[in-house]
Amino acid sequence: MPHFHEGRVDADDWEVFQRTERMADHWYWRPGHRPGRNYLTWYVVFDDQALRDHVAHHQKALADLDYLDPVPADGIHMTVQGVGFSDQVDIETATRIGEQAAARTADIEPFTLTVGPVAAYPGGTFLRAAPWGPVVHVRERLREAIATELGADQVPAEPARFKPHISVTYCNATPPTAEVIHRLTELRQIPPIAVPVTSVSLLELRREGHTYRWTIRRTIAFTGP
Numbered sequence: 001m002p003h004f005h006e007g008r009v010d011a012d013d014w015e016v017f018q019r020t021e022r023m024a025d026h027w028y029w030r031p032g033h034r035p036g037r038n039y040l041t042w043y044v045v046f047d048d049q050a051l052r053d054h055v056a057h058h059q060k061a062l063a064d065l066d067y068l069d070p071v072p073a074d075g076i077h078m079t080v081q082g083v084g085f086s087d088q089v090d091i092e093t094a095t096r097i098g099e100q101a102a103a104r105t106a107d108i109e110p111f112t113l114t115v116g117p118v119a120a121y122p123g124g125t126f127l128r129a130a131p132w133g134p135v136v137h138v139r140e141r142l143r144e145a146i147a148t149e150l151g152a153d154q155v156p157a158e159p160a161r162f163k164p165h166i167s168v169t170y171c172n173a174t175p176p177t178a179e180v181i182h183r184l185t186e187l188r189q190i191p192p193i194a195v196p197v198t199s200v201s202l203l204e205l206r207r208e209g210h211t212y213r214w215t216i217r218r219t220i221a222f223t224g225p
Helices: 004-018 049-062 091-104 133-150 178-187
Strands: 039-045 068-070 077-085 111-121 124-130 165-171 193-197 199-207 212-221
Touching: 004 111, 004 124, 039 133, 039 212, 049 068, 049 111, 049 124, 049 165, 049 178, 049 193, 077 133, 077 165, 091 133, 091 199, 091 212, 111 133, 111 165, 111 178
Parallel strands: none
Antiparallel strands: 039 077, 039 199, 068 165, 111 124, 111 193, 124 165, 199 212
16 A cells, blocks of 8 residues: 555554454444434445456455355445434435535545555455545535534544445454454455545445445535536
8 A cells, every 4th residue: 555644554453453352243233223224324336347356356265254244246335424314314304415415525526546455353354445535535525514404513423433445344253363364464465456436425224134235315426626
């Protein structure tokens, strides 16, 4: 990863993970979440064949670890900013948030991210994405749009520790980390790839078993001034 700050974070986080003893179940129900309750959030949804192939290559190397659920090819994404539960943010409000976001991101041009190396946390594996700056800029504009409609104190902190990434697998059990560390030590040598980011989408997220699925409510293309 050629970006110094992001590379330093990756190295530090990898060192921390190597000292972690066990994986964790990603699929536990977080506060407020429950079956049938959907969540509105902003994602970058990728439809890039090179990225799909890159993700699939990593998944293939982990495929025999049945406690790791692969992200499907049509589910590859980057979480940018949460909005709220769909039973608390009605369709009209969500529409206005989308309009606010479109206006506030009108000057943003498409940008390119360097994706890789692979990394891990107890709940799964993911690909780093850098530089963070362009994604953070988009996120700040989205947070402004949400604040305009819901109030600044109602803008979710989620994701709380914002480190742009693209999930590869989610963990469904609590096995020791040793085998994941072993596999990723080799996989981390794979060169990163360049991936274009051309839009961001407001979507209604749901869980179907051990998979995230969604309905897109608004997509904003980055076209620049």
